[in-house]
Amino acid sequence: MQEKRHNHMTTLELDRLLAVESVACFGLSDGVPKSVRDKEVGRSQFYWSTTAKPRDDVDDTGPKLGALNEISRFGATVTFLDNEAAKVLVAKYPNNSKYVLVRLRPTLTSVYALIGLVRRISKRMVAVHGVREFVLESGKSSRWLVIENVSAQVQSPIYLSIREDLGSTGLINFLNESNIRYVIPRFFEKFPALNRPSGGDIDVLVADEDAPNVRNFLRENPGRIPVDLHTVYGPAPGSGDMPYYLPSLANSMLNNATTGPIGARIPSPKDYFYSFIYHILFHKGFFAGIPSAKFPGAENSRPENDYKAHLLAIANKAEMKAADDLEALERILAEVNYVPKLDTLAAISRLNKWVRWNYFAGRKVQEIGLSVVILKEIASINNWVDEIEDMVRQQGFEIIEKKVLTDPEVDHFARTLRGGNWYVKSERKEYYLPRTAYILIDRKQSVSTNARSGTKHARIRLLKTSLRAKYDESLDSFIHATDDTEQSWEYIEDIWPDKYERLRDNLLGKVEAGTPERKSLTLAIQTMLHNVKERLKDKILNSYE
Amino acid sequence: MIEKAKVTEILSLPGGGKTTLSQSLSFSKTDRVSLIKGRSSIKRLSQCTNFRDYAGLYSHLALRVTCWVLTPFVLIIFRRYLVALARSAADVRLSEASNSRFFVYVVGILNYQLIRYLAGSLFSLATGKTVIIDEGFLYNSIRLQTFTNPAVRAQLNDALMQDLKPFKIDSVWLKINPEVAARRYFRREAGTNSDLNVTLKNWQFDTSQKNWWNDAWLQMDLWLAQLANVRNSKVVTANEDLDCVVGNFPLI
Numbered sequence: 001m002q003e004k005r006h007n008h009m010t011t012l013e014l015d016r017l018l019a020v021e022s023v024a025c026f027g028l029s030d031g032v033p034k035s036v037r038d039k040e041v042g043r044s045q046f047y048w049s050t051t052a053k054p055r056d057d058v059d060d061t062g063p064k065l066g067a068l069n070e071i072s073r074f075g076a077t078v079t080f081l082d083n084e085a086a087k088v089l090v091a092k093y094p095n096n097s098k099y100v101l102v103r104l105r106p107t108l109t110s111v112y113a114l115i116g117l118v119r120r121i122s123k124r125m126v127a128v129h130g131v132r133e134f135v136l137e138s139g140k141s142s143r144w145l146v147i148e149n150v151s152a153q154v155q156s157p158i159y160l161s162i163r164e165d166l167g168s169t170g171l172i173n174f175l176n177e178s179n180i181r182y183v184i185p186r187f188f189e190k191f192p193a194l195n196r197p198s199g200g201d202i203d204v205l206v207a208d209e210d211a212p213n214v215r216n217f218l219r220e221n222p223g224r225i226p227v228d229l230h231t232v233y234g235p236a237p238g239s240g241d242m243p244y245y246l247p248s249l250a251n252s253m254l255n256n257a258t259t260g261p262i263g264a265r266i267p268s269p270k271d272y273f274y275s276f277i278y279h280i281l282f283h284k285g286f287f288a289g290i291p292s293a294k295f296p297g298a299e300n301s302r303p304e305n306d307y308k309a310h311l312l313a314i315a316n317k318a319e320m321k322a323a324d325d326l327e328a329l330e331r332i333l334a335e336v337n338y339v340p341k342l343d344t345l346a347a348i349s350r351l352n353k354w355v356r357w358n359y360f361a362g363r364k365v366q367e368i369g370l371s372v373v374i375l376k377e378i379a380s381i382n383n384w385v386d387e388i389e390d391m392v393r394q395q396g397f398e399i400i401e402k403k404v405l406t407d408p409e410v411d412h413f414a415r416t417l418r419g420g421n422w423y424v425k426s427e428r429k430e431y432y433l434p435r436t437a438y439i440l441i442d443r444k445q446s447v448s449t450n451a452r453s454g455t456k457h458a459r460i461r462l463l464k465t466s467l468r469a470k471y472d473e474s475l476d477s478f479i480h481a482t483d484d485t486e487q488s489w490e491y492i493e494d495i496w497p498d499k500y501e502r503l504r505d506n507l508l509g510k511v512e513a514g515t516p517e518r519k520s521l522t523l524a525i526q527t528m529l530h531n532v533k534e535r536l537k538d539k540i541l542n543s544y545e
Numbered sequence: 546m547i548e549k550a551k552v553t554e555i556l557s558l559p560g561g562g563k564t565t566l567s568q569s570l571s572f573s574k575t576d577r578v579s580l581i582k583g584r585s586s587i588k589r590l591s592q593c594t595n596f597r598d599y600a601g602l603y604s605h606l607a608l609r610v611t612c613w614v615l616t617p618f619v620l621i622i623f624r625r626y627l628v629a630l631a632r633s634a635a636d637v638r639l640s641e642a643s644n645s646r647f648f649v650y651v652v653g654i655l656n657y658q659l660i661r662y663l664a665g666s667l668f669s670l671a672t673g674k675t676v677i678i679d680e681g682f683l684y685n686s687i688r689l690q691t692f693t694n695p696a697v698r699a700q701l702n703d704a705l706m707q708d709l710k711p712f713k714i715d716s717v718w719l720k721i722n723p724e725v726a727a728r729r730y731f732r733r734e735a736g737t738n739s740d741l742n743v744t745l746k747n748w749q750f751d752t753s754q755k756n757w758w759n760d761a762w763l764q765m766d767l768w769l770a771q772l773a774n775v776r777n778s779k780v781v782t783a784n785e786d787l788d789c790v791v792g793n794f795p796l797i
Contacts, residue, residue: 286735293755297728298735327755353735362745362752 024076027085031136075237089116163223240347285354369442551669560730723762
């Protein structure tokens, strides 16, 4: 009885979200659910299956589904997965969506999806709320499995909308009257009109503490104009769940904002210049249509905006000098320390080919099995620290340095490390700030063939997974670790600046002089099973029926 | 016109249009050309995200029985090259991968190419058609050069060329401006799921400079010219504006 009531509540909530919040459909082949197509408020996006055939009764004029791993970046509140898109239940799952609806079809993809679903249910990450029927625009009926993301990483969506009658003026009036700390980061020049009359949106950057207020306003006034609500520290799906801007840049934009058209708060000319370059490089990459000196020809020949001309105009106003290629623009940002650190870039690179190629392609790093591990406050509160240290040593890691951060250091590193992203779903956010930092060296590195940069095969990831399995499997992890040696050096330079040079000399010498330990059978099997699991995921995601 | 040649390869720079041209020739009305595709299998290898380095590729090859059935023949036919590899391995690191892994990779890839060559020859014999092998033995020699340490690259390639002499493979060098080829290459890579990181990590070019690609494509163009010279290849020029070949293509 109680379950029935719960399902009824879910149905009501789902209907409400479908009506007013953002919806994205992926892998469509025989039409969009009619209720989504007819949606009058909120955002809706449709991506067709790569195997979809043209039909007379369906309007399939939309983009084809690109790489499956892009699905998670949309951050829609409700996500529909049809055909090959259902494979993301295995990996690259859209954790940001509140509800995920998977089309029921008797195909091999459904088998893969089922495996992923069972795993997620067993980990209590999702709950299934039965099957919903939707009439497609072709008139055909379709059945969809309703999955609720119990542990949705972002319960506060950033992709919202506003009514046309309110428009940019209504939004700006609300922001100003409510004393919200905000800035319109770009494309405010034509306000109250949108930069692009058709398909244009409004971006807003607000201080984290003001975001709920703005979100409520937009939720009360949903409409056809898309609004992207970004915060300084909140994760942005389009930036690999890292903050939308580097927090130092975002804070500068908020602090130095001036008044622009229709009274909107806009960045100062210099901040506008730097933030627009940041937008080009780290949000758009090749899609901005600006040439790359390192990868000529890779730029999109038809960008959605004329970014180059716009940048020139901004540069003129700021009395700064723009550059002609992406790499030269990157150097401009590097001079003012607005280039993210490697771990942030690694997250952004999942969705941005220029970042992936520029920072990681052809990178030949001396991987010495170095890691910086950061335990969050909750580990100290629960007295896990000593046990964790023992477990770390048992797994073949040597603790080279340990530092308990002071309160000012916690504040500082929470803003700078990990791109400033220490966001958790939990209400006790202060429990999840960095507290204890370690430098570890993997004594079994030389026999660990898969300790590779940025992949899930590295032993440090295995360690992290086993620690989390033992202490806390919730998505609000109590531990953060760098993925490879190069990232670790960046962290060490920040956390142990006075010891950096000495540690570097010592560690490199230690690794060269050290004798590799033999890999134990348990470790070999563990590594092998982990690799098989990861490869299977890749295989499923890359296979086509 | 190539009269007796039955197995043919089109040689060109990455982005030069080898695969496109091979496919269009195999679809042409002459009905005289068949194609053994290369990209589908090669690309599948390089596109899979788990093939981030030789370790992944090695594991994959290790699982493909077809890549090992001709090993005894590979060891005999390519003895000069493999001995040269072994000797060089004593002094230098041959590639991005460890020397033993690279050696196994080379044996695997030679197995794979040998199978394709034999299949192409048999098919040609049975049907009387000219068979184009996309990215076959000859192009593979360029690929291997991009992978190997510059210090031993030339001597290894000489040995490989010696070993490849008995193979009756005709070749057509599709000449193209290196800059145009590079642009096409990056455009293609940007528009697909393929992982350029894999390629660039293994290429023994310094990719840190902004115009690295210019030197890399010029270098590969030079290797192609040398290969075309050694193999007495026919030469055609790509019309870069029209994306087609200038003049008559020798297979038609």
